[in-house]
Amino acid sequence: MAAKKADEANTPVQKNQYVNVRIEDLTHEGAGVAKVQGYTLFVPYALPGENVQVKVTKTKKNFGFARLIEVTSESRHRVEPPCPIYKRCGGCQLQHMSYEGQLHAKQKQVQDAMKKIAGFEEINVHPTLGMTSPWRYRNKAQVPVGESSDGLIAGFYQKGTHDIIDMDSCIIQAAPNDEAVQITKNILDEHGISAYDETTGRGLIRHVVARYAATTEQLMIVLVLNGKELPREEKILNAMEDRIPGLASIVQNVNTAKTNVVFGDQTTVLWGEPYIYDEINGVQFAISARSFYQVNPMQTEVLYKEALHAAQLTGTETVIDAYCGIGTISLFLAEKAAHVYGVDVVDPAIADATRNAKLNGLTNVDFAVGEAENVMPFWHAALGIQPDVIVVDPPRKGCDEKLLDAMVKMQPKRIVYVSCNPATLARDMARLAEAGYKPKDVQPVDMFPQTVHVESVVALEKTV
Numbered sequence: 001m002a003a004k005k006a007d008e009a010n011t012p013v014q015k016n017q018y019v020n021v022r023i024e025d026l027t028h029e030g031a032g033v034a035k036v037q038g039y040t041l042f043v044p045y046a047l048p049g050e051n052v053q054v055k056v057t058k059t060k061k062n063f064g065f066a067r068l069i070e071v072t073s074e075s076r077h078r079v080e081p082p083c084p085i086y087k088r089c090g091g092c093q094l095q096h097m098s099y100e101g102q103l104h105a106k107q108k109q110v111q112d113a114m115k116k117i118a119g120f121e122e123i124n125v126h127p128t129l130g131m132t133s134p135w136r137y138r139n140k141a142q143v144p145v146g147e148s149s150d151g152l153i154a155g156f157y158q159k160g161t162h163d164i165i166d167m168d169s170c171i172i173q174a175a176p177n178d179e180a181v182q183i184t185k186n187i188l189d190e191h192g193i194s195a196y197d198e199t200t201g202r203g204l205i206r207h208v209v210a211r212y213a214a215t216t217e218q219l220m221i222v223l224v225l226n227g228k229e230l231p232r233e234e235k236i237l238n239a240m241e242d243r244i245p246g247l248a249s250i251v252q253n254v255n256t257a258k259t260n261v262v263f264g265d266q267t268t269v270l271w272g273e274p275y276i277y278d279e280i281n282g283v284q285f286a287i288s289a290r291s292f293y294q295v296n297p298m299q300t301e302v303l304y305k306e307a308l309h310a311a312q313l314t315g316t317e318t319v320i321d322a323y324c325g326i327g328t329i330s331l332f333l334a335e336k337a338a339h340v341y342g343v344d345v346v347d348p349a350i351a352d353a354t355r356n357a358k359l360n361g362l363t364n365v366d367f368a369v370g371e372a373e374n375v376m377p378f379w380h381a382a383l384g385i386q387p388d389v390i391v392v393d394p395p396r397k398g399c400d401e402k403l404l405d406a407m408v409k410m411q412p413k414r415i416v417y418v419s420c421n422p423a424t425l426a427r428d429m430a431r432l433a434e435a436g437y438k439p440k441d442v443q444p445v446d447m448f449p450q451t452v453h454v455e456s457v458v459a460l461e462k463t464v
């Protein structure tokens with residue numbers, strides 16, 4: 001305790017002190033970064049290039065945090081956040097920055113990761129490919145439900161807490177999702193359905209999840225319940241069917257665990273189809289409740305075109321699509337390759353992928369369920385599959401080390417890495433570079449406007 005106090009006393013600023021600072025950079029979480037005699041202060045909502053007055057809120061040995069009090073000279077990228085609950089919600093982190101500024105910041109985020117994590121000083125990171133209108137792009141809403149004295153509420157967790165704040169519109173969400181969530185909440189309320197209470201573990205409805213396919217205008221609603229039975233089920237389903245435009249599917253998911261994880265293991269269709277259908281670049285996809293599907297359909301087209309371009313297929317190649325989800329990238333690749341093998345750890349995703357191949361009349365694709373890091377060595381050793389190109393699109397934690405080793409052992413001509421996390425991308429690229437795979441240019445794509453997240457595509461060529 002005494003050592004901690006001494007550390008704090010040695011910092012150049014103290015808690016509650018007001019200081020004027022210049023913002024030099026932005027963290028990957030969207031906070032401004034200032035230096036006071038070499039000591040780093042993180043200032044949420046401050047932008048690079050701004051002079052600001054801040055109040056120090058917390059100090060640690062090597063860095064501290066401060067609250068923005070006043071902007072004394074503004075960045076040209078500062079804008080008024082259009083969302084009235086922007087600061088309380090936390091779902092977006094960059095609404096106070098112009099879209100041009102956001103695209104720039106994301107390019108820099110990728111450049112910084114390449115330099116600082118991978119040590120690639122010279123690599124070319126292209127300008128971020130953005131949207132013409134960076135609003136209302138999300139095709140999936142995952143909304144927690146709670147209770148107030150007036151009945152059910154559905155909205156968002158107040159930043160840093162688990163208190164649910166009521167909300168009827170989110171401006172990055174597709175409008176049909178907003179509307180469907182509100183109608184569903186009202187119907188559940190009218191039928192006396194209780195909301196799940198995290199502290200007591202009682203109450204029924206936990207989340208309402210809405211999925212919208214823009215090309216077919218179909219909607220799926222998933223009711224995540226803390227129990228197996230939905231009381232007055234028939235009446236509720238009839239009301240939803242009557243009142244929600246475009247509704248094609250109502251699904252129940254049971255999650256009785258005391259956890260922050262949204263979904264439980266048991267999923268059943270209550271009404272309508274088990275899927276909704278969407279189309280990307282002329283390829284059709286059936287999407288079920290639990291499968292991963294990119295949340296920004298317009299930018300998914302851009303991303304997949306970049307991935308396909310990076311793969312440089314001529315029609316003769318054998319390709320592996322690791323982490324393939326419902327086979328989205330696999331099917332694009334299949335149109336230009338001799339054969340594609342896709343693998344994903346989620347069983348229903350692979351069932352969707354297989355159905356999607358049939359739906360599009362593609363017979364040169366095979367899918368397998370399992371961990372890519374285990375399935376790929378098996379394919380290689382037992383089935384003699386020798387890929388010319390491997391595409392990976394892992395979750396934020398990046399590729400498993402075993403998967404990187406398996407890829408190197410298979411010696412494809414090219415690896416195309418699609419990533420939603422520049423830090424793990426850079427880490428994995430460094431490892432692949434050591435093993436003889438030289439990275440070409442990196443292309444950032446903005447799949448998540450108004451947030452700090454950025455997607456990237458890069459091809460790595462075999463050099464030895």
Ligand SMILES: C[S@@+](CC[C@H](N)C(=O)[O-])C[C@H]1O[C@@H](n2cnc3c(N)ncnc32)[C@H](O)[C@@H]1O
Nearest residue numbers: 292323324325328344345346371372393394395
């Ligand atoms: C970022 S998503 C990409 C999905 C797909 N490429 C797309 O664009 O829709 C990552 C996928 O990796 C899958 N996944 C996670 N860990 C895995 C593993 N060890 N092996 C195979 N798939 C995995 C997830 O189920 C998810 O579908």
